[in-house]
Amino acid sequence: MRPDLLSRVLSLLPDGGTRPELRQFSEMLRDYPQRGGKGIRSELLLASAQAHGVAHDTDAWDQAQWLAAGLELFQNWVLIHDDIQDDSEERRGQPALHRLYGVPLAINVGDALHAYMWAAVHRAGVPGAMEEFLTMIHRTAEGQHLDLSWVEHREWKLREADYLEMVQLKTAHYTVIVPLRLGALAAGVQPASAFTNAGLALGSAFQIRDDVLNLLGDPLKYGKEIGGDLLEGKRTLIVLRWLAQAPAEQREVFLDQMRRDRAAKDPAVIAQIHRWLLDSGCVTAAQDYAAARAEEGLSLLSSALSGAPGQAAVQQILGAMRALATRDA
C-alpha cells in the first residue's frame, strides 16, 4: 500500500495505551496493515475515482482516500479472521496473528479493526458509500460461508459452478466491483451497471490465479506457504477439475487426506497429490480459464469506461487488472 495511505490508515488506530496490555492491543491493530499488503483494491478505487474525474488535491480526492483506507482496513480485519478460520500459518511472510497471540485476542483485534473500517467510511462522508460497504461485507460473508461449510462438512461433491459461485461472492465484490463503484461515488457519479459483470469475471480470474500461485508460486514472492491450500483442504477449480478425471486410486488417496484434520494429513502424500495436480494439466487449464475470464472482464470494463473523463486512469485500471490475472506473486 502506498505510504500516504498507510499513514492515513494508521492515523485512525490507537498508538500506545495507558497500560502494557493496551499497548499490546494497539500493536496488534497495527500489525497486519504494516506488513505491506499490495494495496490492490485501494489502488483500483483511487484509479476509478480519477477515471471518473476526481483531481488530486480536491475534497473529493481526500474523500476517495478515506474510502481507500476503509477498503484496506476491510482487507486486514478479514485476513485476521480468515487466517484463524483456515488455521493458516503465515500471512505476508510472517506468522499469522493468531499464531503470535492466540485465537481469542486475534478475533478481538479483527473485530476492533472492523469498527475502525467504519470510522474511515464515516470520515469519507461520501453518499452511498456505506451501502457499498454493507453489500461488500454481506456478499463476502456469504462466499466465506460456502467455502468454510464445505471444509467443515468435508464436502467434495461439488461442480465447477459451485466453486465459481463461491468465488464470485467471496472475492469479486470486494476485489473489483466495490472498489470500482466507490471510485465513481467519490466523484459523485452513478456507478455503471456493467461494473458488476466485469467484476465477476475479473474477480474470478484473480482468485483462480491465486489458487494457481498457491501450487506454482515462488515462496519468496508469494508470502504464504506453497501448497497451503491442499493442507487447508480448500476447494479450487484446479482440484475440482482434477477430481472429475483423476484415476479412482488417486482420487481415493486425495479424499482420504481431505477427511483428516490438517495436523493428521501426511506431508509426503500431500506432496504426491501436489505433483499429480501439476502433471494432470489441470493447473494450466485453470490458468487458461482465468485468462479467458480476464479478457471478458477487461472488454466489459473497457466499454463501460470508454466515455469516462480520466482516460489515463482508465488505462491504468485496465493494465492493473490485466496484470492481476497474470501476476506471479
Add this chain to the structure above:
Amino acid sequence: MRPDLLSRVLSLLPDGGTRPELRQFSEMLRDYPQRGGKGIRSELLLASAQAHGVAHDTDAWDQAQWLAAGLELFQNWVLIHDDIQDDSEERRGQPALHRLYGVPLAINVGDALHAYMWAAVHRAGVPGAMEEFLTMIHRTAEGQHLDLSWVEHREWKLREADYLEMVQLKTAHYTVIVPLRLGALAAGVQPASAFTNAGLALGSAFQIRDDVLNLLGDPLKYGKEIGGDLLEGKRTLIVLRWLAQAPAEQREVFLDQMRRDRAAKDPAVIAQIHRWLLDSGCVTAAQDYAAARAEEGLSLLSSALSGAPGQAAVQQILGAMRALATRDA
C-alpha cells in the same frame, strides 16, 4: 427483547437463500437474536429516548427503535465471538453457536451480524449515533483485550483496580453509558456528561452482579453454566479479593487449576474452590460493593435526569437500573 423489536432486528437479516448452505447461514444469523435475550440495553435506550421527550408514533421513536435494534445486534455478534473466545458451552440455555457449527462458521456469522448492526445504525439516521457505536465498540474491545490477555498469560497478579478498569471498559459503555446517550441523541438532545460517571458505576455493579450470579445463580434462570467463570478462568472481584486473603494452601490449589486449560481442570477441585469462595464471605462482600456502586450511579443518574421532560420514563430507568444490580437471573 420485546416482539416488535425482535421483528425489526430480523427484518434486516436474510431469510432463506438460494442454496442449502446459504439457508443455513441465514438460520445461524437469526439464531442468537431468537433465543430471547432480555433486551436490557435496548429497553434502556428506548426509556432514555422517552425520558428526553420522544413520543410514541413519531419519526424520532422510529429512529430510536432502529438504534435499539442496532444495540441488540451488537450484543448478539459480541456474544457469538465472546463464546468462542471463552470456549463457553452454553448461551441462553442452549449450546453456544460454535459448539453447534464449529468455530470458523461462527466467527463468520458474528462478522456478518456486526455489519447488519451498522445497517441498523445507518437506517436510524440519527446524527452522532455512528460515533457512539464506534466509541462503544472501541472501549468494549479494549476491555475484552484486558480480560482475554489475562487469561492468555495466566495473569493473576492483579489488583481490584485492574478488574474495575476492565469491567468499566468492557461492560459499562455498552450496557449503560451508550444506551443512555443514544436515547438523548434520538430526541435531538445533547447527552448529559454525568451519564458517563453514572454508567461507570452502574455498569460495574451490573457486571459484579453477573459474576456473583455465576457462582450463586439458579441454573434454570441464569442460562449459563453455574461456576462456568471458574472453568473459564475469568478474573472477578470475588476471586481477586479471595486470593488476597486466602490460606496459602488454598491459593496454591487455585493457581494450579488456573494454569491448566479448561479440559485439564479437575471438576472436583473446581467445586471445592467454588465452596471456598462461598464460605470466604467474598461473594457477599462483592454483592455489597455492587449495591453501593449501584446507589452511587442511581444518585448521579437521578440528578442528571431531574429536569428531563419524560419523568415517567425516568422512573422506569431508575427502577430498571436498581433491579439490574439486585437481579437473580
